[in-house]
Amino acid sequence: MYPAKFRPNCFKCFPLHRAAANGSLDKCEQLILSDGMNPYQPTQDGWTALHVAIANKAENVVDLLLDRYEQDLAIVRQTIKHQFLWKTEQVGWKNRPILIGWTEEECEAVLSAMSSCPAGIPLNLQIFVLLRNPLHGHRFIALDVCNRNKWCDIMWLINRLLPNGVLSLDRCDMRRDVENYLQLACALSTKEITVKLIRHGASLNVASGMQGRTPLMAAGEKMRKDIIDLLTTKYADRFDPCACDRANYTVLHRMMHRQHTGMVEYLLNFLLNYRTRKLHESKSVALSKLFTYDSKEYTSLNIWHSVRSVPMKKLCEKYIRECKMDVLTPLYDTTTLGVLIGCGIAVQYCHEQIEQDLTLLELQDNYGKLNILHHLIRNFYDVLRNLQAHFTKTLNKLELNGKRLDDYLDSNRRTFLHAAVSWSDKSLVEKLLARNMDVMKLDDNGCLPIHLVYRTESLFVMLLDKNKPAQLAYVNEAGHNLLHISCRNGLYGEALEVLVEHGMDVNERTPDGEIPLSLASCCATVTFLLDRGARIDLLNGDLLSRNLNHMNYCAANALIPRIYHLPWFRQCAHMYLTWIIGKQTRDCFSYSNQKFLETYPDVRRLLFDSLYAHSRTEMAELFSRVCHCSILCCVKWFMEYDYDINYDYPFWGRSTPLLGLLGYAECDMKDQLRMIEKLLQKSIDINASNDLGRNALMILANGTRWVKHCGKLSLELASSLVKRGIRVDEQDEQVQQPQPVPGSFSNIIAEYNRAYHSKMSSIVRKVISTKKCPKALAPYNQAIVADRTVYCSGVLGMELDTLKLVPGGAAAQTAKALEHLTNLLSEAGSGIDKVVKTTVLLGDMNDYATVNDEYKKVFSSSFPARTCYGGVKLPLGAAVEIEAIALTGAVL
Numbered sequence: 001m002y003p004a005k006f007r008p009n010c011f012k013c014f015p016l017h018r019a020a021a022n023g024s025l026d027k028c029e030q031l032i033l034s035d036g037m038n039p040y041q042p043t044q045d046g047w048t049a050l051h052v053a054i055a056n057k058a059e060n061v062v063d064l065l066l067d068r069y070e071q072d073l074a075i076v077r078q079t080i081k082h083q084f085l086w087k088t089e090q091v092g093w094k095n096r097p098i099l100i101g102w103t104e105e106e107c108e109a110v111l112s113a114m115s116s117c118p119a120g121i122p123l124n125l126q127i128f129v130l131l132r133n134p135l136h137g138h139r140f141i142a143l144d145v146c147n148r149n150k151w152c153d154i155m156w157l158i159n160r161l162l163p164n165g166v167l168s169l170d171r172c173d174m175r176r177d178v179e180n181y182l183q184l185a186c187a188l189s190t191k192e193i194t195v196k197l198i199r200h201g202a203s204l205n206v207a208s209g210m211q212g213r214t215p216l217m218a219a220g221e222k223m224r225k226d227i228i229d230l231l232t233t234k235y236a237d238r239f240d241p242c243a244c245d246r247a248n249y250t251v252l253h254r255m256m257h258r259q260h261t262g263m264v265e266y267l268l269n270f271l272l273n274y275r276t277r278k279l280h281e282s283k284s285v286a287l288s289k290l291f292t293y294d295s296k297e298y299t300s301l302n303i304w305h306s307v308r309s310v311p312m313k314k315l316c317e318k319y320i321r322e323c324k325m326d327v328l329t330p331l332y333d334t335t336t337l338g339v340l341i342g343c344g345i346a347v348q349y350c351h352e353q354i355e356q357d358l359t360l361l362e363l364q365d366n367y368g369k370l371n372i373l374h375h376l377i378r379n380f381y382d383v384l385r386n387l388q389a390h391f392t393k394t395l396n397k398l399e400l401n402g403k404r405l406d407d408y409l410d411s412n413r414r415t416f417l418h419a420a421v422s423w424s425d426k427s428l429v430e431k432l433l434a435r436n437m438d439v440m441k442l443d444d445n446g447c448l449p450i451h452l453v454y455r456t457e458s459l460f461v462m463l464l465d466k467n468k469p470a471q472l473a474y475v476n477e478a479g480h481n482l483l484h485i486s487c488r489n490g491l492y493g494e495a496l497e498v499l500v501e502h503g504m505d506v507n508e509r510t511p512d513g514e515i516p517l518s519l520a521s522c523c524a525t526v527t528f529l530l531d532r533g534a535r536i537d538l539l540n541g542d543l544l545s546r547n548l549n550h551m552n553y554c555a556a557n558a559l560i561p562r563i564y565h566l567p568w569f570r571q572c573a574h575m576y577l578t579w580i581i582g583k584q585t586r587d588c589f590s591y592s593n594q595k596f597l598e599t600y601p602d603v604r605r606l607l608f609d610s611l612y613a614h615s616r617t618e619m620a621e622l623f624s625r626v627c628h629c630s631i632l633c634c635v636k637w638f639m640e641y642d643y644d645i646n647y648d649y650p651f652w653g654r655s656t657p658l659l660g661l662l663g664y665a666e667c668d669m670k671d672q673l674r675m676i677e678k679l680l681q682k683s684i685d686i687n688a689s690n691d692l693g694r695n696a697l698m699i700l701a702n703g704t705r706w707v708k709h710c711g712k713l714s715l716e717l718a719s720s721l722v723k724r725g726i727r728v729d730e731q732d733e734q735v736q737q738p739q740p741v742p743g744s745f746s747n748i749i750a751e752y753n754r755a756y757h758s759k760m761s762s763i764v765r766k767v768i769s770t771k772k773c774p775k776a777l778a779p780y781n782q783a784i785v786a787d788r789t790v791y792c793s794g795v796l797g798m799e800l801d802t803l804k805l806v807p808g809g810a811a812a813q814t815a816k817a818l819e820h821l822t823n824l825l826s827e828a829g830s831g832i833d834k835v836v837k838t839t840v841l842l843g844d845m846n847d848y849a850t851v852n853d854e855y856k857k858v859f860s861s862s863f864p865a866r867t868c869y870g871g872v873k874l875p876l877g878a879a880v881e882i883e884a885i886a887l888t889g890a891v892l
Contacts, residue, residue: 006055020049023058040165046178054189079140098128100164118142169202180208186215187222204239212246220251248295259309283323299332317346380410414443422452439466446476455490479511490522506534518543523554541572557596574614577607620649628660639678647682653691662699686724725889763787772823774798790828794883795820810847810879814854830886835864837885845870
């Protein structure tokens with residue numbers, strides 16, 4: 001919220017707003033009373049004239065607009081009391097939207113959607129409308145939202161009325177990202193205007209704006225000490241001062257983040273008094289709860305990490321000591337005692353608590369690795385950071401303790417040299433080596449400092465120059481020498497050249513069978529080894545699978561084109577595709593592996609085919625993943641290769657690939673649309689819904705980017721969904737708390753409704769043809785879909801390639817015919833379980849029992865209706881012919 005947003009020149013197209021910004025009472029009265037201007041109308045950003053008057057501290061204009069609000073609200077109260085006959089104490093209607101009907105046409109439209117019995121509508125579904133002028137004796141009405149026949153009209157009406165604003169002091173329109181009047185007053189206006197708003201009924205508990213902040217939070221954000229004094233002294237019993245915003249921060253947390261000791265101290269005194277007086281908590285418990293940050297998304301964060309300045313730490317220590325705060329208060333992955341010691345807050349108080357109870361030293365974090373004693377004595381990395389920043393000064397302090405640098409170890413027995421190397425801090429490594437730190441010191445994993453060098457040749461050479469023979473000769477417990485370890489660390493060039501020149505073999509095996517090439521984690525390492533004679537024939541699938549998690553994508557991209565033709569690679573190739581795509585987003589994949597798969601189409605096809613042969617379930621899961629991540633090139637390849645997999649495989653919850661493609665709309669809209677159209681040609685459940693109960697049409701309507709960037713195409717897609725039989729009258733699981741439809745969606749929703757009514761008035765006919773069934777022997781189609789019904793032509797038990805009857809008589813022909821029928825139904829978007837009628841034609845009624853035995857293997861339960869004819873002369877002398885009628889879509 002910035003005052004510059006409310007200057008007069010920001011409202012050139014809104015005369016009333018402009019007059020309010022100038023504080024011109026006469027002009028505002030003229031525009032409202034004489035010119036008939038709507039005082040509740042918001043701008044495109046959601047600001048009403050009252051917002052502008054508040055921000056510009058125009059108290060006289062605020063009084064005018066609040067008087068108009070009171071007049072209209074009085075009409076609402078009278079109607080509810082005398083016409084709706086609701087009890088006076090029933091005030092829940094104040095939380096429901098009250099739209100404004102301003103023009104005569106709007107008022108007429110409102111009356112046509114009016115409910116004759118508002119008391120029969122649940123309060124949480126009510127939508128009210130206030131008419132500008134009385135019409136046929138009505139001024140305030142409730143819409144008939146429970147009448148299904150009026151839903152389309154009501155939806156259209158709501159979209160039309162939304163730009164007029166709403167009658168409320170707690171919201172200016174139906175958007176949730178616009179600050180309400182009281183929040184704006186607490187941030188930018190005067191105490192007098194704030195008091196007026198509260199007196200007229202504005203709630204101090206209602207949060208608004210992008211961050212979901214309350215008026216008290218808004219005052220704190222702008223450091224309005226005068227407003228905070230007003231709210232906490234005069235209206236302390238009207239709001240919850242411990243309320244959280246959408247990031248789960250309270251006003252106290254926000255002030256602590258800003259290191260504002262004066263505001264924090266004032267709030268602490270007020271909040272402690274509030275919790276002890278109203279919630280009857282002790283000061284110790286109250287302080288612990290005030291300092292608690294509870295976030296389901298960021299569970300490892302706590303408020304103590306935001307206490308950085310010395311004055312703020314001293315202030316916290318003062319209240320911790322005064323209130324005798326319980327240091328045993330648990331946090332997500334540690335305890336309050338451990339965090340206070342780690343952050344250097346109230347350390348003396350913590351020491352005193354430990355002296356009183358030495359068992360506190362045994363307190364462990366949730367991971368079970370560090371206890372309080374570790375936090376007290378293991379300040380290893382704090383010292384290391386000080387060495388980075390002030391080497392000489394920190395070194396002098398360490399030497400006063402009578403220890404050598406090599407004596408300081410972390411929990412893994414790593415020295416400062418190990419840590420500096422792992423941080424790739426070349427400057428610090430140079431300084432430590434100049435102090436003669438031991439390069440042969442081992443940590444708990446048997447690693448020398450040089451073993452921690454990752455893709456930094458100069459650092460490797462610097463360390464190797466110190467005690468070179470010993471480092472070259474060292475082999476760890478796994479039997480890996482420096483060449484093996486360096487290849488895994490992604491080193492190449494000069495670093496590996498030194499090792500090869502020393503005599504290390506690029507094909508030397510370790511005791512567990514590893515060779516440098518199988519350990520190489522970088523493409524440059526792979527290239528270096530191959531140039532130095534590394535043998536590809538020594539590799540095998542077991543070696544590659546063991547090191548896959550240590551390998552960078554570039555290493556695999558350099559290695560696979562050289563080995564994909566080898567017979568053993570086909571046995572392990574399935575593991576690469578899921579690893580290459582992994583859990584990457586579309587952008588990460590495009591930077592890492594997309595170009596590789598596009599450059600080597602033969603390799604790509606092998607990887608896809610291998611995974612399909614290995615597991616169709618994993619293939620379906622991968623397809624669902626790339627759809628939800630909108631990795632369109634992979635979706636395209638899946639469509640191109642046409643695998644027989646479950647194209648409805650849920651990625652998370654019940655979200656199918658179709659829902660994933662619709663829900664992830666960032667760019668490449670047209671390509672994404674093409675992929676969706678291709679997916680719609682597959683045998684998928686068009687009415688599948690996610691965990692929120694939203695189907696494809698709902699997600700498309702909710703997709704603001706679809707509407708903004710691809711409006712016409714999204715309507716075409718909606719039409720395709722309707723033609724496929726999607727239900728347009730579905731409701732999601734939030735129907736009991738309906739969210740208002742933004743005005744920008746009105747056109748697309750209208751198009752959906754028109755598409756739906758068009759669907760109900762006309763029938764779509766679709767020809768089905770598939771290579772999985774024998775082609776037609778005469779002028780007919782294999783099947784026809786009319787609306788949601790599939791009509792299958794008679795099917796014979798024929799071979800696909802020869803178009804001759806299968807040997808084996810009636811039993812074999814029946815089994816084959818039913819197999820063709822199953823494939824045909826699947827191609828039509830149906831299935832055996834959706835068949836409602838079959839007709840069986842027999843050449844000889846003596847085959848009746850034989851045909852029934854095969855028939856029951858396919859139709860095992862819920863048998864469809866059936867007609868059987870015997871003694872019929874069938875084409876090609878067949879023993880049996882079967883035709884069927886089935887349904888598509890959801891069948892209950």
